[in-house]
Amino acid sequence: MIESTSLLSSLNPISPVKTRAYAMPDASGHFGIYGGKFVPETLIKNAADLEAEYTAAKQDRVFWSDFYDLLKNYVGRPTPLTFAKRLTTELGGAKIYLKREDLNHTGAHKINNAIGQVLLANRMGKRRIIAETGAGQHGVATATVCALFGLQCIVYMGEEDMARQAPNVARMKLLGAEVRPVGNGSRTLKDATSEAIRDWVTNPDDTFYIIGSVVGMHPYPMMVRDFQSVIGRETREQFLEAEGRLPDVIIACVGGGSNAIGMFHPFLEDVLEHTSGETRGEKKLRLIGVEAAGEGLDKRHAATLTKGRPGVLHGAMMYLLQDADGQIDLAHSISAGLDYPGVGPEHSHLKDLGLVEYTSATDSEALHALKHLARTEGIICALETAHAVHIAIQEAMRLQGSQTIVINVSGRGDKDLATIMEHIDL
Amino acid sequence: MPHRIASLLASNEKLLVPYLTPEFPVAGATVPALLALQESGANLIELGMPHSDPLADGTVIQAASQVAIKNGASLSRVLELVREARAAGVGVPVVLMGYINPILAYGAEKFLAEAALSGADGLIIPDLPPEEALNFKARADHHRLSMIFLISPVSDAARIRFIDSLSTHFSYCISTNGVTGRATGGAMNENQLAFLLRVRANTQKKFVVGFGIRDAVQVKAMLETADGAVVGSALLEAIEAATSPEQTASLARAFWRNLMDSEASALINPPLPIKPNAVKFA
Numbered sequence: 001m002i003e004s005t006s007l008l009s010s011l012n013p014i015s016p017v018k019t020r021a022y023a024m025p026d027a028s029g030h031f032g033i034y035g036g037k038f039v040p041e042t043l044i045k046n047a048a049d050l051e052a053e054y055t056a057a058k059q060d061r062v063f064w065s066d067f068y069d070l071l072k073n074y075v076g077r078p079t080p081l082t083f084a085k086r087l088t089t090e091l092g093g094a095k096i097y098l099k100r101e102d103l104n105h106t107g108a109h110k111i112n113n114a115i116g117q118v119l120l121a122n123r124m125g126k127r128r129i130i131a132e133t134g135a136g137q138h139g140v141a142t143a144t145v146c147a148l149f150g151l152q153c154i155v156y157m158g159e160e161d162m163a164r165q166a167p168n169v170a171r172m173k174l175l176g177a178e179v180r181p182v183g184n185g186s187r188t189l190k191d192a193t194s195e196a197i198r199d200w201v202t203n204p205d206d207t208f209y210i211i212g213s214v215v216g217m218h219p220y221p222m223m224v225r226d227f228q229s230v231i232g233r234e235t236r237e238q239f240l241e242a243e244g245r246l247p248d249v250i251i252a253c254v255g256g257g258s259n260a261i262g263m264f265h266p267f268l269e270d271v272l273e274h275t276s277g278e279t280r281g282e283k284k285l286r287l288i289g290v291e292a293a294g295e296g297l298d299k300r301h302a303a304t305l306t307k308g309r310p311g312v313l314h315g316a317m318m319y320l321l322q323d324a325d326g327q328i329d330l331a332h333s334i335s336a337g338l339d340y341p342g343v344g345p346e347h348s349h350l351k352d353l354g355l356v357e358y359t360s361a362t363d364s365e366a367l368h369a370l371k372h373l374a375r376t377e378g379i380i381c382a383l384e385t386a387h388a389v390h391i392a393i394q395e396a397m398r399l400q401g402s403q404t405i406v407i408n409v410s411g412r413g414d415k416d417l418a419t420i421m422e423h424i425d426l
Numbered sequence: 427m428p429h430r431i432a433s434l435l436a437s438n439e440k441l442l443v444p445y446l447t448p449e450f451p452v453a454g455a456t457v458p459a460l461l462a463l464q465e466s467g468a469n470l471i472e473l474g475m476p477h478s479d480p481l482a483d484g485t486v487i488q489a490a491s492q493v494a495i496k497n498g499a500s501l502s503r504v505l506e507l508v509r510e511a512r513a514a515g516v517g518v519p520v521v522l523m524g525y526i527n528p529i530l531a532y533g534a535e536k537f538l539a540e541a542a543l544s545g546a547d548g549l550i551i552p553d554l555p556p557e558e559a560l561n562f563k564a565r566a567d568h569h570r571l572s573m574i575f576l577i578s579p580v581s582d583a584a585r586i587r588f589i590d591s592l593s594t595h596f597s598y599c600i601s602t603n604g605v606t607g608r609a610t611g612g613a614m615n616e617n618q619l620a621f622l623l624r625v626r627a628n629t630q631k632k633f634v635v636g637f638g639i640r641d642a643v644q645v646k647a648m649l650e651t652a653d654g655a656v657v658g659s660a661l662l663e664a665i666e667a668a669t670s671p672e673q674t675a676s677l678a679r680a681f682w683r684n685l686m687d688s689e690a691s692a693l694i695n696p697p698l699p700i701k702p703n704a705v706k707f708a
């Protein structure tokens with residue numbers, strides 16, 4: 001199979017890919033024991049059709065040139081890699097760089113994936129688009145690409161999330177999408193996703209489901225990762241240009257995990273190389289995923305990889321927050337985008353392999369980090385991103401000035417102003 | 427000992443299958459309701475294993491599952507209930523329907539062994555399609571649990587033949603694309619008939635049909651082509667107002683008799699193995 005990276009347009013020239021020691025998922029869509037297609041029979045055909053279409057699209061130069069053209073001329077890629085000079089100086093440790101996904105059109109990394117999937121929907125002739133959304137960023141990204149392509153758009157969103165992300169609800173409506181409130185279960189992302197899947201089971205013929213994260217049945221975790229990997233590929237190239245070497249630490253927040261996998265995936269070969277015997281003694285590149293510890297790991301939280309057990313939700317096997325009977329626990333995070341009791345199957349596998357470290361930050365740590373970044377760098381990041389910023393601050397203070405950290409600034413924080421102002425005295 | 431499902435199928439009776447969420451709407455309702463359904467003509471019963479996130483189910487079964495979980499219907503409790511039902515005289519085949527995560531949390535092998543011991547006869551797991559089920563199916567075979575795989579209106583002929591070959595005794599056709607409990611309007615539309623005929627042409631084993639079947643007219647229509655019909659959400663709606671196990675049983679009995687006491691029963695040949703209330707029913 002031809003990797004999408006080798007078909008890249010001139011927008012993102014990459015260093016040659018060496019032998020691929022890390023090639024996941026396998027042919028049946030599994031990442032080790034994780035992933036797969038745990039879906040009702042009706043969706044087996046849809047998943048197979050989508051996989052066939054994506055496999056064909058992957059080898060089609062026109063598909064990728066359309067994709068990169070939109071990323072460049074519509075989304076505004078490549079996004080900058082900003083040296084956080086004042087934050088670095090103030091902390092007195094490692095040099096901190098910020099990958100600026102907040103500067104994308106619509107304000108977050110979600111648009112990268114929405115562009116890729118809407119191009120697939122177009123290839124398949126599907127005119128009705130459905131999506132789930134938590135923070136609303138994926139809903140806005142989907143509503144945006146549907147407006148751009150003239151497609152019907154229905155977004156499922158939990159009632160609790162609609163209340164705390166009201167500006168994004170208004171944006172989706174302004175873009176012509178129908179936002180369907182989900183009032184059952186958690187009233188957040190988990191049940192919004194369930195409702196979107198139920199919609200797809202009901203309308204399998206004319207509907208394309210644009211999943212917003214690296215979750216769901218195969219091929220979604222692979223496909224969303226491939227579309228988001230533009231983040232890591234750009235970062236790798238930009239960092240090499242700025243520093244002449246690879247970073248020491250790369251940090252991203254993890255809910256379902258799409259911004260993190262998009263950042264990490266192009267560096268996995270580097271991690272493996274550093275881990276293998278031939279370069280023993282060299283510093284190891286560390287990838288750190290940061291989950292939401294909510295009110296604390298012994299209270300309500302969304303730290304799936306830290307506290308969960310493997311199980312099946314929304315079509316895939318993955319780490320899950322669940323009780324002893326296998327019922328899914330309600331997650332909690334101040335950030336709607338991390339408020340999910342599952343996590344991508346590839347993250348689950350990477351945790352077991354030890355290739356990525358996973359840790360967590362609490363609601364209040366995230367709020368402090370958000371304010372800190374705002375006042376040192378003039379960047380109001382999303383509450384989701386702020387979890388990564390907190391861990392980056394901790395790491396930076398422990399590291400030497402010769403060392404470097406990249407934070408994936410997955411989105412901007414305008415959407416979170418109401419929540420932030422409830423908790424921070426301005 | 428012959429398998430209960432094999433014996434039932436050998437009798438050539440049409441399968442009249444209620445789906446019951448256990449411990450719904452009140453704790454203690456399961457065994458009385460199962461007895462009432464058996465007495466009023468159900469010859470195979472689908473008993474739910476409630477899950478917090480039932481992806482293939484509509485609002486009625488979602489809500490009933492939440493109530494059941496609150497009422498203590500964990501997987502281990504459901505297995506106890508099957509054992510209690512057998513002891514209380516439920517003799518018809520019992521098929522457990524539920525999602526894979528609670529089974530994995532319980533331990534798949536432990537679950538299969540204990541489900542067989544408790545007196546369950548088969549399993550329907552809508553989020554365990556054949557792609558993910560091959561090892562599980564081998565272990566279910568070992569424990570003589572009948573695996574019932576689903577056939578969907580989007581399944582093509584090859585897929586139908588594949589599922590038919592994997593299902594132990596019979597398959598379960600989803601009457602229409604969607605989740606359980608959606609009213610489809612009318613007894614049966616042309617698409618449904620074409621689908622069921624396509625299934626018939628591509629199966630060697632029997633098949634039942636379910637999803638959105640709510641009344642006697644629909645049951646009758648489905649049974650003209652299918653080997654059985656499953657009624658779930660409408661039954662749960664009929665019992666949801668009950669405040670005691672006794673009332674649950676009586677509402678379940680009234681609902682199922684009403685369903686049977688119609689033209690649908692004329693199709694059933696040979697007559698149903700009616701237990702104590704045969705006279706009234708006839």
